[in-house]
Amino acid sequence: MSEQHSEHHIVSPKVYGTILVALLICTVLTYYVAGIDLGIFNNFVALGIAVFKATLVILFFMHMYYSTRLLWIVVAGSFFWLALMLLITLGDYVTRSWDIQHRIFF
Amino acid sequence: MSEHKEQENYLTAGFSLKSWLLTYDHKRIAILYLISIVTMFFIGGIFAALMRVELMTPQSDVFEPDNYNKLFTMHGIVMVFFFIIPAVPGVLGNFLLPLMIGAKDVAFPKLNLLSWYVYMVGATFTLYTIVSGGVDTGWTFYTPYSTSASQTHVVPVVLGLFITGFSSILTGLNFMVTVHRMRAPGLTWFRLPLMVWSLYATSIIQILGTPVIAVTLMMAGLEKIFRIGLFDPALGGDPVLFQHLFWFYSHPAVYIMIVPGMGVINEVVTCFSRRGIFGYRAIAFANVGFVIFSFVVWGHHMVVAGQSVYSALIFSILSYLVGIFSAIKVFNWTATMYKGSISFETPMLYVLGFQGLFLIGGLTGLFLAALGFDVHVHDTYFVVAHFHYVMVGGLVMAFMAGIHFWWPKITGKMYPELIAKFSMILVFAGFNFTFFPQFILGYLGMPRRYASYSEEFQVLNILSTAGGSVLGLGFLLTVLYMVWSLYFGKKVNANPWKATGLEWEHASSPPITENFHEIPVVTEDPYNYANRDFIKDFPKEVEVGA
Amino acid sequence: MHSSDHSAHHPALAHHFHDLHQQKDATWLAMWVFLATEIMFFGGLFLAYVVYRSSYPEAFAMASNRLNVPMGLGNTFVLILSSFTMAMSVYSAQVGKKGGTIVAWLILTLLLGSTFLVVKTFEYREKFEHHLVPGRHFDFYSHWEGHESAASHEGASASHETANKTSHEASASHEGASGKTKGVREVQIFFGLYFAMTGLHAFHMIIGAGLLIWLIVLALKGKFSAEYNSPVELVGLYWHFVDIVWIFLFPLLYLLGRHYHS
Numbered sequence: 001m002s003e004q005h006s007e008h009h010i011v012s013p014k015v016y017g018t019i020l021v022a023l024l025i026c027t028v029l030t031y032y033v034a035g036i037d038l039g040i041f042n043n044f045v046a047l048g049i050a051v052f053k054a055t056l057v058i059l060f061f062m063h064m065y066y067s068t069r070l071l072w073i074v075v076a077g078s079f080f081w082l083a084l085m086l087l088i089t090l091g092d093y094v095t096r097s098w099d100i101q102h103r104i105f106f
Numbered sequence: 107m108s109e110h111k112e113q114e115n116y117l118t119a120g121f122s123l124k125s126w127l128l129t130y131d132h133k134r135i136a137i138l139y140l141i142s143i144v145t146m147f148f149i150g151g152i153f154a155a156l157m158r159v160e161l162m163t164p165q166s167d168v169f170e171p172d173n174y175n176k177l178f179t180m181h182g183i184v185m186v187f188f189f190i191i192p193a194v195p196g197v198l199g200n201f202l203l204p205l206m207i208g209a210k211d212v213a214f215p216k217l218n219l220l221s222w223y224v225y226m227v228g229a230t231f232t233l234y235t236i237v238s239g240g241v242d243t244g245w246t247f248y249t250p251y252s253t254s255a256s257q258t259h260v261v262p263v264v265l266g267l268f269i270t271g272f273s274s275i276l277t278g279l280n281f282m283v284t285v286h287r288m289r290a291p292g293l294t295w296f297r298l299p300l301m302v303w304s305l306y307a308t309s310i311i312q313i314l315g316t317p318v319i320a321v322t323l324m325m326a327g328l329e330k331i332f333r334i335g336l337f338d339p340a341l342g343g344d345p346v347l348f349q350h351l352f353w354f355y356s357h358p359a360v361y362i363m364i365v366p367g368m369g370v371i372n373e374v375v376t377c378f379s380r381r382g383i384f385g386y387r388a389i390a391f392a393n394v395g396f397v398i399f400s401f402v403v404w405g406h407h408m409v410v411a412g413q414s415v416y417s418a419l420i421f422s423i424l425s426y427l428v429g430i431f432s433a434i435k436v437f438n439w440t441a442t443m444y445k446g447s448i449s450f451e452t453p454m455l456y457v458l459g460f461q462g463l464f465l466i467g468g469l470t471g472l473f474l475a476a477l478g479f480d481v482h483v484h485d486t487y488f489v490v491a492h493f494h495y496v497m498v499g500g501l502v503m504a505f506m507a508g509i510h511f512w513w514p515k516i517t518g519k520m521y522p523e524l525i526a527k528f529s530m531i532l533v534f535a536g537f538n539f540t541f542f543p544q545f546i547l548g549y550l551g552m553p554r555r556y557a558s559y560s561e562e563f564q565v566l567n568i569l570s571t572a573g574g575s576v577l578g579l580g581f582l583l584t585v586l587y588m589v590w591s592l593y594f595g596k597k598v599n600a601n602p603w604k605a606t607g608l609e610w611e612h613a614s615s616p617p618i619t620e621n622f623h624e625i626p627v628v629t630e631d632p633y634n635y636a637n638r639d640f641i642k643d644f645p646k647e648v649e650v651g652a
Numbered sequence: 653m654h655s656s657d658h659s660a661h662h663p664a665l666a667h668h669f670h671d672l673h674q675q676k677d678a679t680w681l682a683m684w685v686f687l688a689t690e691i692m693f694f695g696g697l698f699l700a701y702v703v704y705r706s707s708y709p710e711a712f713a714m715a716s717n718r719l720n721v722p723m724g725l726g727n728t729f730v731l732i733l734s735s736f737t738m739a740m741s742v743y744s745a746q747v748g749k750k751g752g753t754i755v756a757w758l759i760l761t762l763l764l765g766s767t768f769l770v771v772k773t774f775e776y777r778e779k780f781e782h783h784l785v786p787g788r789h790f791d792f793y794s795h796w797e798g799h800e801s802a803a804s805h806e807g808a809s810a811s812h813e814t815a816n817k818t819s820h821e822a823s824a825s826h827e828g829a830s831g832k833t834k835g836v837r838e839v840q841i842f843f844g845l846y847f848a849m850t851g852l853h854a855f856h857m858i859i860g861a862g863l864l865i866w867l868i869v870l871a872l873k874g875k876f877s878a879e880y881n882s883p884v885e886l887v888g889l890y891w892h893f894v895d896i897v898w899i900f901l902f903p904l905l906y907l908l909g910r911h912y913h914s
Binding site: 209210211212213214215275279280282283286287288313314315316317318320321322324325328329331332333334335336341342343344347350351 | 666667668674677678681682685686688689690692693694695696697699700703704707708785786787788837838840841843844845848852
């Protein structure tokens with residue numbers, strides 16, 4: 001009656017420890033890179049590192065790496081939906097300046 | 107079963123108030139919802155009636171304009187959040203979902219009860235708001251009026267709606283997990299009744315959309331209290347951002363409203379045409395289409411609000427595309443009826459009414475999706491007529507169809523058919539007289555949310571008010587005869603309509619608390635009327651095993 | 653046709669489920685779906701943040717530099733560590749370690765979480781003292797070391813009157829004081845978002861702390877075993893999610909202005 005049983009996979013403390021170290025290193029990295037002026041790329045680096053850290057937490061602390069396809073869809077779907085909301089709304093803001101007389105925000 | 111033994115069912119499982127208020131049984135929770143939403147429907151209806159009384163004359167002579175603003179605001183809030191969004195999922199969804207999939211209950215019965223209590227807390231906040239003077243911002247709470255200028259109780263009502271949203275979220279979560287994990291053996295996705303597909307799709311929309319309105323209302327509340335500047339241009343904010351956030355939920359919300367109703371239509375139209383559904387997979391996937399496309403069209407509510415015209419263009423195109431999924435369903439239901447063996451019991455009458463009225467509502471929605479047209483009729487009665495055609499002509503008719511169809515299953519009694527038919531005529535005629543003139547009024551330029559209007563609009567307004575009285579009468583009559591039927595209605599067997607479906611063919615009327623004596627195993631497609639012998643397969647009494 | 657009929661009925665099995673496996677599958681899916689709603693919930697605030705940050709980059713950078721980065725950074729380490737200890741609690745429960753071990757890891761998690769909240773309290777108090785809470789007493793220039801120039805004094809006194817004047821006039825007087833103060837009123841938006849986002853996050857942490865206490869009580873009663881440990885796993889999922897939100901909040905709120913010279 002159920003499609004896929006979730007793997008009853010037990011993740012080892014070694015994996016957890018490795019992820020912990022990786023997360024801490026990334027945090028330090030974020031802090032230092034933020035102090036260097038990379039212009040617009042500061043945003044990409046900061047977000048990129050944050051996304052990487054979040055991915056590590058989701059995959060290993062939250063066991064997503066060992067989970068069913070349905071759960072993958074739930075997780076990916078929710079981030080996709082968030083992206084949808086952000087991108088379409090920003091689409092409005094970005095294109096407002098295309099009509100010169102409406103230039104308020106950009 | 108035999109008449110001399112009163113069969114145990116979920117209604118006889120306990121008669122105390124406690125057994126109802128602390129129940130985990132999804133069927134009892136459905137009844138709790140039924141009582142709540144019908145009550146809220148009539149409260150919302152009273153506001154509508156007061157509005158229509160005011161609108162009989164061009165001047166604002168019955169109410170001050172400020173008070174009129176409160177009327178349409180409270181009408182909108184009560185109807186949208188406390189009637190139409192919870193109606194089908196809360197009542198019919200709760201009652202039927204486990205039965206239709208062969209489960210004993212939903213995945214989380216306690217959470218289910220909590221959903222109802224959360225709804226009631228939210229309703230209490232709103233009722234408090236009503237008695238303490240109401241809110242006058244429109245149910246859309248547009249900023250900066252709601253956050254800076256309005257002197258009414260915006261924060262309590264916003265808090266109440268924030269809370270109510272969780273009822274919706276929890277129900278959606280519950281239903282989604284139920285459909286994934288609680289289906290009976292043999293019940294693959296493509297053997298599910300389409301009502302289940304509809305409830306499932308609705309659940310996803312509830313899950314993804316409702317949190318956004320919650321956080322938006324929270325931001326509006328904070329803005330009102332702390333004057334942060336999030337949505338106030340005087341402080342650097344953008345009121346259009348509020349609208350983006352608000353409509354990101356509120357557009358999908360209209361699909362939360364209509365999709366379950368469409369689910370009902372599937373069940374009723376097949377039963378009263380004695381045919382399998384035409385295009386099962388198309389309808390099933392149309393639901394998926396709704397889930398995705400409902401979330402990318404919200405800007406069509408904001409065409410004249412100040413978003414960029416390019417944004418409006420994209421939203422317009424996408425709004426046309428979302429209409430395709432409604433069209434698929436309406437065409438397929440029509441094709442289902444074609445050459446069917448049609449009978450005109452009350453549920454089917456409501457379905458037929460739905461087909462016509464939802465068609466008009468849907469098509470006028472497409473008119474509105476055209477930017478050139480929308481600019482002229484935005485904020486006029488044309489829009490009001492459009493959404494009442496889809497919400498009342500569509501959803502309420504579908505809800506009525508469903509209530510009548512499953513009434514014998516829920517109560518074990520049959521409603522009085524003749525009065526029900528008469529009531530349906532009242533509702534149908536009353537509805538059209540109320541709202542069709544509003545298309546004309548809007549097209550001629552009468553603005554919405556105005557207590558006074560130009561002289562030349564009076565005749566149509568009077569017609570609309572007259573229609574409203576008939577409509578209200580129809581609904582009132584329905585409640586009366588349904589209550590009557592509880593005491594004096596004819597007792598029915600398990601399957602009085604001779605319909606297919608686990609709830610009809612494997613559960614008694616009313617069902618026992620655990621739904622089934624034995625969990626059924628499903629081996630065939632739904633709506634298998636073709637393979638049912640009308641006489642042989644539906645004996646007078648359905649044997650429900652020991 | 654019952655699919656399975658356990659004669660030994662686990663006390664934690666609810667009657668409408670066939671077996672513990674179905675129950676665990678259902679609750680696991682439910683928690684993830686709930687987290688999906690949380691993603692959308694926080695998402696609304698992130699949207700507002702993105703819109704206003706791109707609209708007012710300088711105001712946001714300037715405002716961000718008023719935040720206490722050491723506290724923020726410290727809290728980030730604390731929270732990541734707490735995620736690790738939470739994961740270890742789950743592991744202990746899954747391999748059927750004695751209740752005591754599980755409790756130990758849970759208590760560690762609770763302590764770290766509490767540390768986070770205590771630091772947050774200090775942080776908020778500092779903001780309150782510096783008049784950086786949006787509302788009537790918001791005053792960006794007061795208590796800003798190194799910025800006691802005459803211009804900002806004018807700006808400071810002008811902003812005291814903001815509550816009485818419209819902000820339009822207030823910003824005009826800011827501009828009059830120094831050309832560089834354009835966009836100062838928007839710093840209030842930053843702080844509004846800062847408090848809303850970190851406040852909402854802290855609220856979720858408090859709930860998380862409550863859940864941890866509940867788990868500790870259950871663990872002390874010996875309710876968890878290799879066979880049944882879903883509550884620990886589910887709370888773990890919630891806790892990790894709250895950590896992820898902070899992983900995004902920290903760089904976006906605290907570090908965004910670090911490379912600007914203000």
